[in-house]
Amino acid sequence: MRYINRAIFVKIKAYASLKMPRFINIIFFLFLSIFAFFEVEKTWAAGLDELDIVVIGGGLAGLTASREFQRNGQTYDLFEALDAFGGRAREGGGEWIESDHVTIQGLAKEHGVSLQTEPYDKPIRCNRNGTELSQVEMIPILKSTITKLSAAVSKGGFCTDEGKYKSLIDILPDLTSDENLLIRAFVTLDLGLPPEEIQASIVVDLKKDLGDFLTVLRCHSWGVSSWVLNQFAYQYRVKGGMNTLIEAMRKQLDEEKIHLNHELKRISKDEKGKFHLFFNTGNSELYEVRANAVITTIPFSVLRHIELDESLGLTDLHRNAIQTLTYGANGKIQTLETMPESFRYQLNTQPPSTLWNSVSGKGTTIFLGGSEGENLDENSARPLAESIFGRTIDTPIDVYNWFKNPFARGSYPARGLYNPSLDDPSKVLKGLRACTEPVDLFYFAGDHTLLENVGYMESAVQSGIVAAQDLCEKYRLRTS
Numbered sequence: 001m002r003y004i005n006r007a008i009f010v011k012i013k014a015y016a017s018l019k020m021p022r023f024i025n026i027i028f029f030l031f032l033s034i035f036a037f038f039e040v041e042k043t044w045a046a047g048l049d050e051l052d053i054v055v056i057g058g059g060l061a062g063l064t065a066s067r068e069f070q071r072n073g074q075t076y077d078l079f080e081a082l083d084a085f086g087g088r089a090r091e092g093g094g095e096w097i098e099s100d101h102v103t104i105q106g107l108a109k110e111h112g113v114s115l116q117t118e119p120y121d122k123p124i125r126c127n128r129n130g131t132e133l134s135q136v137e138m139i140p141i142l143k144s145t146i147t148k149l150s151a152a153v154s155k156g157g158f159c160t161d162e163g164k165y166k167s168l169i170d171i172l173p174d175l176t177s178d179e180n181l182l183i184r185a186f187v188t189l190d191l192g193l194p195p196e197e198i199q200a201s202i203v204v205d206l207k208k209d210l211g212d213f214l215t216v217l218r219c220h221s222w223g224v225s226s227w228v229l230n231q232f233a234y235q236y237r238v239k240g241g242m243n244t245l246i247e248a249m250r251k252q253l254d255e256e257k258i259h260l261n262h263e264l265k266r267i268s269k270d271e272k273g274k275f276h277l278f279f280n281t282g283n284s285e286l287y288e289v290r291a292n293a294v295i296t297t298i299p300f301s302v303l304r305h306i307e308l309d310e311s312l313g314l315t316d317l318h319r320n321a322i323q324t325l326t327y328g329a330n331g332k333i334q335t336l337e338t339m340p341e342s343f344r345y346q347l348n349t350q351p352p353s354t355l356w357n358s359v360s361g362k363g364t365t366i367f368l369g370g371s372e373g374e375n376l377d378e379n380s381a382r383p384l385a386e387s388i389f390g391r392t393i394d395t396p397i398d399v400y401n402w403f404k405n406p407f408a409r410g411s412y413p414a415r416g417l418y419n420p421s422l423d424d425p426s427k428v429l430k431g432l433r434a435c436t437e438p439v440d441l442f443y444f445a446g447d448h449t450l451l452e453n454v455g456y457m458e459s460a461v462q463s464g465i466v467a468a469q470d471l472c473e474k475y476r477l478r479t480s
């Protein structure tokens with residue numbers, strides 16, 4: 001970066017000519033010129049770095065893509081806006097690893113990071129006019145809700161242009177008041193979105209999630225012990241938290257190839273096919289990098305605020321997806337308080353929250369969705385935690401709000417992609433892929449880009465591998 005610009009140089013020179021004797025003035029001027037010359041050299045070098053493959057975003061997708069390039073002996077450079085890697089999986093973000101999320105489990109193993117098994121033991125608590133529904137009462141409600149959703153999905157009611165339902169809210173009048181209560185509480189908390197924003201394509205996943213809860217409730221009602229339940233219904237968490245895995249992955253990468261505090265602001269492509277990327281590095285001028293190929297892992301909720309030049313050749317589908325993909329608003333409060341046993345996994349409408357033991361083994365995590373997640377801040381967190389615990393909390397608490405984080409702008413993509421032109425059962429999923437297809441050597445990765453496990457850490461790491469492998473192959477063919 002240039003430390004002495006032309007205006008300052010002229011000002012100092014003018015001051016020197018007025019205030020100093022001629023002899024000192026000449027020496028001073030010569031010294032200043034040499035210094036300025038080296039600075040101009042430095043500006044040129046820093047401003048036009050010629051790179052090979054550039055990965056944007058150092059979350060799980062970006063770290064995994066970089067690891068893939070490193071393993072394949074392919075040159076890469078990874079740029080991250082913040083001063084730490086990990087993105088939404090860092091600290092308060094992603095935590096639970098499903099038993100069938102084998103790619104991320106494999107990554108943990110490869111990096112020598114231990115996973116701890118956790119029961120998939122989530123009895124729902126739900127209030128009806130201030131009275132809590134018992135688990136036994138909830139079973140028929142859940143069952144009939146799932147049956148109605150399944151019927152609507154299989155008839156194409158949620159997907160086609162002619163379909164009766166365009167979003168979850170359209171089916172609510174056809175559900176009983178109890179079914180409404182339960183489904184509203186569930187989506188607001190789990191997806192961080194009100195029913196109005198649950199688009200057709202998400203309902204398929206929702207049905208599956210409700211089915212998982214039903215299984216657990218049934219097991220509880222049959223008196224199946226937690227031990228038995230854990231044998232077939234379990235999840236994992238990284239011992240010590242996700243930061244452990246993120247740090248292990250970072251350590252495997254070449255230190256010179258990873259760049260923190262580089263916020264992408266603009267990207268374009270020249271007639272020779274070179275990408276021009278402009279980063280905010282905290283200085284007054286943007287830092288320019290030129291690259292032969294790019295993988296962006298930036299969530300669409302953030303990418304829509306970055307200047308993507310016409311020269312990139314993005315299709316209308318890409319641009320529509322970047323502008324419209326919905327993201328939930330979940331937040332977390334981590335307290336040092338011990339969670340009362342009776343509080344396990346509550347799903348309350350006032351406020352919507354789920355509680356679990358923090359991964360460190362100390363304290364309780366309060367998971368929030370809907371407006372509680374969206375508005376969560378330092379001021380609201382303590383009274384909210386106190387209202388949930390029903391007592392004053394004097395110990396420190398940590399607050400995480402991903403909706404307000406400028407480099408996430410939401411918790412996770414809402415497991416689907418709303419695009420009216422793709423509202424067709426056969427096209428909805430294909431549509432997601434089409435919206436994130438590479439354009440020549442410009443690739444998309446991240447938890448929003450795969451058909452399966454959208455919005456989970458699993459899709460983030462899978463997408464990093466898929467994009468990097470695909471790009472490596474295409475790039476080698478091109479350059480050989």
Ligand SMILES: Cc1cc2nc3c(=O)[nH]c(=O)nc-3n(C[C@H](O)[C@H](O)[C@H](O)COP(=O)(O)OP(=O)(O)OC[C@H]3O[C@@H](n4cnc5c(N)ncnc54)[C@H](O)[C@@H]3O)c2cc1C
Pocket residue numbers: 056057058059060061062079080081082085086087088089090092093094095096097262263264265297298299302306330331332402407408410411412445446447448455456457458460
């Ligand atoms: C509260 C919460 C709870 C969750 N719970 C779970 C869970 O239990 N299980 C699960 O599997 N998943 C969960 N997730 C989702 C999971 O965290 C994500 O799916 C995953 O971390 C996404 O990784 P990614 O690399 O695709 O995106 P990100 O992690 O968002 O990575 C993108 C990176 O790009 C960077 N970036 C953004 N803008 C720029 C820019 N302009 N220039 C340069 N860099 C930029 C960001 O700082 C970030 O590091 C949760 C998420 C949240 C928020």
